[in-house]
Amino acid sequence: MTAPAARRIVLTGATGQIASLMARYLAPRHRVILTSRTARPGARRPGLTHVTCDYGVYESLVDAFRGADALFVVTNDPTRPEHDRNVVRAAVEASVGHIVKLSAAAVLDSAAHDLITEWQRGNEERIRASGIPWTMIRPRSFMSHALGWAPGIRSGGTTYALHPHSRNACVAPEDIAEVSARLLGDTGHHFRSYQLTGPQPLSAHEQSAVLSQVLGRPLVCRELTPEEAHARYARRYSPAMADALIASAGRQLAGAKAHTTDTVERLTGRPATTFARWAADHRERFA
Numbered sequence: 087m088t089a090p091a092a093r094r095i096v097l098t099g100a101t102g103q104i105a106s107l108m109a110r111y112l113a114p115r116h117r118v119i120l121t122s123r124t125a126r127p128g129a130r131r132p133g134l135t136h137v138t139c140d141y142g143v144y145e146s147l148v149d150a151f152r153g154a155d156a157l158f159v160v161t162n163d164p165t166r167p168e169h170d171r172n173v174v175r176a177a178v179e180a181s182v183g184h185i186v187k188l189s190a191a192a193v194l195d196s197a198a199h200d201l202i203t204e205w206q207r208g209n210e211e212r213i214r215a216s217g218i219p220w221t222m223i224r225p226r227s228f229m230s231h232a233l234g235w236a237p238g239i240r241s242g243g244t245t246y247a248l249h250p251h252s253r254n255a256c257v258a259p260e261d262i263a264e265v266s267a268r269l270l271g272d273t274g275h276h277f278r279s280y281q282l283t284g285p286q287p288l289s290a291h292e293q294s295a296v297l298s299q300v301l302g303r304p305l306v307c308r309e310l311t312p313e314e315a316h317a318r319y320a321r322r323y324s325p326a327m328a329d330a331l332i333a334s335a336g337r338q339l340a341g342a343k344a345h346t347t348d349t350v351e352r353l354t355g356r357p358a359t360t361f362a363r364w365a366a367d368h369r370e371r372f373a
């Protein structure tokens with residue numbers, strides 16, 4: 087594999103969970119252009135620029151992507167497929183050299199036919215058909231979902247989950263960011279797909295026990311009914327997205343999300359982050 091000299095690298099989703107962690111790996115060596123609708127406070131440092139764009143405004147994407155040797159694509163709304171079409175069309179018009187796409191592990195699961203998974207399959211297909219060299223990153227669930235428990239932990243020492251004993255080999259966002267940065271900065275990964283997991287599958291019940299140890303206080307993990315879980319999802323997402331998340335939890339119950347890969351270790355040279363390490367690193371966000 088050849089590691090080229092400085093590249094012009096455009097990151098979409100600059101204020102989101104993964105791209106916001108990537109600049110630290112890329113900025114010392116590459117010219118990095120962060121893009122999103124809003125600028126992240128404190129994102130200004132040498133080697134970094136922020137450009138405002140909107141997936142719904144095609145011209146803003148062409149302007150932001152022009153001259154990119156590599157483009158990191160994060161979209162997050164399956165109910166707006168025109169956003170994904172705009173991103174790929176703009177990448178072609180802007181002559182982007184390489185697309186690294188944040189997809190999802192579920193695309194490999196033949197039993198997964200929910201809205202989110204079908205959307206990500208379509209996104210991958212569109213990129214493969216674009217003529218631009220691509221790399222797909224397919225992570226399992228982000229460990230940061232546990233942050234959704236923070237208010238319940240603070241107020242009553244409670245975590246909650248649908249199917250709390252089903253296991254998920256969830257992965258640290260920091261690991262996804264480091265792997266993504268390596269794939270963007272190197273030309274040796276064209277036309278490859280990488281499935282990323284954490285080092286071991288854990289249930290919500292087991293994650294709750296880890297958090298209890300890290301925080302030094304007892305926690306109770308309460309089982310949600312499907313109706314309760316749906317109502318919680320629907321506070322944040324559309325009903326169709328809530329349905330997809332319930333279906334996804336059902337696949338987890340059937341064991342579809344428990345297997346692990348060694349991709350993080352192969353690509354970074356160090357073991358994947360454990361949930362205990364991740365929880366300790368983010369302790370103050372639960373306290």
Ligand SMILES: NC(=O)c1ccc[n+]([C@@H]2O[C@H](COP(=O)([O-])OP(=O)(O)OC[C@H]3O[C@@H](n4cnc5c(N)ncnc54)[C@H](OP(=O)(O)O)[C@@H]3O)[C@@H](O)[C@H]2O)c1
Pocket residue numbers: 098099100101102103104121122123124125139140141142160161162169188189190191202206224225226227228231
């Ligand atoms: N969460 C998981 O467990 C998981 C697992 C596997 C795969 N994934 C995939 O990972 C991706 C990230 O999802 P997420 O929800 O976690 O993302 P996120 O962190 O919320 O990031 C979304 C980013 O997109 C930007 N954005 C949103 N709408 C935009 C628009 N119209 N124009 C330009 N930028 C826009 C947001 O910035 P502004 O709002 O500032 O514009 C933000 O920076 C998704 O594709 C998801 O399917 C997630």
